[in-house]
Amino acid sequence: MIFTRRAALAALALSTALGFAPQAALAQNAEKPKLTLGVGGKQLLYYLPLTVAEKKGFFKEQGLDVEINDFGGGAKSLQALVGGSVDVVTGAYEHTIRMQAKGQDIRAVVELGRFPGITIAVRKDLADKVKSAADFKGLKIGVTAPGSSTALTAQYAMVKAGLKATDAAIIGVGAGASAVAAMKQKQVDIISHLDPVTSKLEADGDVVSLIDTRTEAGTKALFGGSNPAAVLYLKGDFATKNPVTTQKLANAFVKALKWLETAKPDDVADLVPAEYHLGDKPLYLQAVKNSLESYSRTGVSSPEAMKSMYDALKLLDPELASSNVDLKTTFIDTFAKKAAAGS
Template sequence: MQTPALRRRCIVAAGLAGAACVAVPALQAQEKPEKQRLTLAVGGKATFYYLPLTIAEQLGYFKAEGLDVVVEDHAAGAHAMQSVLGGAADIGAGPFEAMVVLRNRNQSYQAFVLQGRAPQIAMGISTRTLAQYQELANLRGRSIGVPASGSSAQMVAQLLLARAGLRPQEARFVGVGTGAEALATLRAGELDAMCNTEPVMTMLEQHGDVRIVADTRTLKGSQALFGGNMPAACLYASTAFIASHPRTCQALAHAIVHALKWLQTAGPGDIVRTVPENYLLGDRALYLASFQKVRDTISPDGLVPDDGGATALRTLASFDPDIDGARIDPARLSTNLFARRAKERFRL
């Protein structure tokens, strides 16, 4: 015969068992992504700009969310965008300001999880071909190396030229990529300036090849240049895709935010053990020095800041007369729905 105390313990145990039986089916019933095999287009994946994407891929976070993601790496973000627009890729990883460009073309696309909260781009003047540099106006008629035509780096360079009173066509932009070709082209004396991402700019700076004159590799420097928070790398898709594949977009956001959480505590050794060897460009120490420079610009939680859309729109409209800022709603450039849920899941 059970004592009252024993009877109470049995009732509690039965209640706990019942709760467990309720919870487990709920987990098992969690719906799978609508589209499990995806093609994701990116331009310049080896840069720190897309480090969270690389981490999510290398550590298996996409697979953990039930996704089979094929990453196509293009020469530049503009090429990756064309892959998305043409239907060859489902998702794009690219610069946030591309949402402004697309909306201006009446293309309805949105960013749905952020990787970087600053462009991580610096402008450096060649110490070899423009040793007498005094001001940005000295770049009139000169050659500026950028990753590719239409890249974020070219956007930064055009903004700087406009503030110096120069039109974009008064300088010559040369596409040199984001790796060894960029280093070699400037060091060969074929460029007068370089506007590029990391780790290229730190490698040029450390060897005395360039003199840095503008810098968005820190959050403070980016906010000073743009006058607000300037979102950078993001995952984006058409609003039609987002509406018809919400579970897929949520799974992607989970993977990226998981990578962002990992990056918050990762040490230098963790980084070099995780990224592919060719990302280091033959110099591990300088690669890690580059990482330390941009670390605070990596998004902590995947959320687009409240003023991000307005900052991007204002920036592009300031030097591109084709941008009709009056008919673009900054709030529609992104959605934080998926990143906010991922933030709650990973307790960021």
């Protein structure tokens, strides 16, 4: 018994010295190894870390069997979590603030995007009349789904420009080819969307971009600072009841973020399903290049970025204007920090 204990300790010390995480040496079984994840538009580059974790086998490395349910937009995946049909969600961070304000304990555990990655663009034949969000009144804005981050960003831009959030019609156009078709067929006048949809429309000359939050500069121009974008979020009691499972999910996502830090656009294009390219691989490569800056480097959102998002929501939503959400309740950062540290 003494020999076994010493051997185990020696093996652990050796693995640590070689750079292996203690969890790898003394693996724990997940409380819930088979789970369901909701997402609103998986093919969008907004959710690329999810596809990387899936296709690179990072979930399986952690002993997890993750079934991914793809919904039409982020608001629908949130509904699925609240309703209990999915265990966790990759979706916009802002949903955690909204739910905490309503007394529902929804929390993020990993930041996937540090900038929203959303571009707001006008149809080219209207570009001479529509120069900014102040000109959106009476127009139709295409978004992934009403209530999703693409819709909220467009509405925030309008409110900031002096309009009301209801001054333009919000039209759900989906996440992929349907969104491209909606603009090409003039079903909408403005589109608030994500890559590769945005880059496809730009490359085809269908739109003129007005607001671009794929970069730090563009995000600061609209919001005044960084804004958490996609996160992995869940019910607070899920993390409490399933801490090992939650840690393993965080490990997989942080590993995906680390892979993206050094990945080249060709690496990404070769990894994802061909249909994600929207029939134009060179265009997809450009879209990836445009988006790589937006992904989180640490998996943890800063207090300043979270406050920036909360301030935007307070300006946009009268129900949140007088709210007092403790932002510490919206993000449990210990899982991402442990994953980043390899512990």
